Amino acid sequence: MGESRILEALKRSLYKGMIVSVYSDRNQPGNFSAGFIDAISDEQFVMKHVTPEGTNDGYIMRRIEDVFRVDVHGEYEQRLRLLYTLQKQRHEDFLNGAVTEQSNLFVESLTIAQARNLIVTICIDETESQDDITGFVKEINTEEVTIARISSNGSNDGESIFLIEDITKMNCDTTAERLIKQLYNHQHKC
Numbered sequence: 001m002g003e004s005r006i007l008e009a010l011k012r013s014l015y016k017g018m019i020v021s022v023y024s025d026r027n028q029p030g031n032f033s034a035g036f037i038d039a040i041s042d043e044q045f046v047m048k049h050v051t052p053e054g055t056n057d058g059y060i061m062r063r064i065e066d067v068f069r070v071d072v073h074g075e076y077e078q079r080l081r082l083l084y085t086l087q088k089q090r091h092e093d094f095l096n097g098a099v100t101e102q103s104n105l106f107v108e109s110l111t112i113a114q115a116r117n118l119i120v121t122i123c124i125d126e127t128e129s130q131d132d133i134t135g136f137v138k139e140i141n142t143e144e145v146t147i148a149r150i151s152s153n154g155s156n157d158g159e160s161i162f163l164i165e166d167i168t169k170m171n172c173d174t175t176a177e178r179l180i181k182q183l184y185n186h187q188h189k190c
Helices: 006-016 074-085 105-116 175-185
Strands: 019-023 031-041 043-049 058-063 070-071 119-123 133-140 142-150 156-163 171-172
Touching: 006 019, 006 031, 006 070, 019 074, 031 058, 031 074, 031 105, 043 105, 058 105, 058 175, 074 156, 105 119, 105 133, 105 171, 119 142, 119 175, 133 156, 142 175, 171 175
Parallel strands: none
Antiparallel strands: 019 031, 019 070, 031 043, 043 058, 058 171, 119 133, 119 171, 133 142, 142 156
């Protein structure tokens, strides 16, 4: 059997620089994320996320198995592309190295977030009854990650250690994380 049409659409976004809207949360089927696919493996993708106003909103990582709908070439995607261009927005390439089909993009993204001192928000609960984990990547290996949690007020909030295989979705350096980092930096300046 060939590649799914959903996977084809995600790869087209990567190769052609098209904005796509991706629906990946069946608990909230009306919610979606829009942007440019930055990297894709057999199991995950990284998206250069774009706000509804057409501005850079960092990067999001999602599992391909959770995607149940992808919109391409619609009025919404075309509007976002135009706003993004008119506002001279741009994203740096997040994953600078070669990505293979076997790459674990959660591991790759956590490693980059740690190296660049970026805040991440991670969901490890498919039912989303558990709070997301937000903070800096303190330690990472191929199986586990330790997050130095930061509260929404920018305060240290302990640590969380969990298995990478339990990650269902991740955001990095979005507007929400950048605001928390500003508060954190304000509280921790010398």
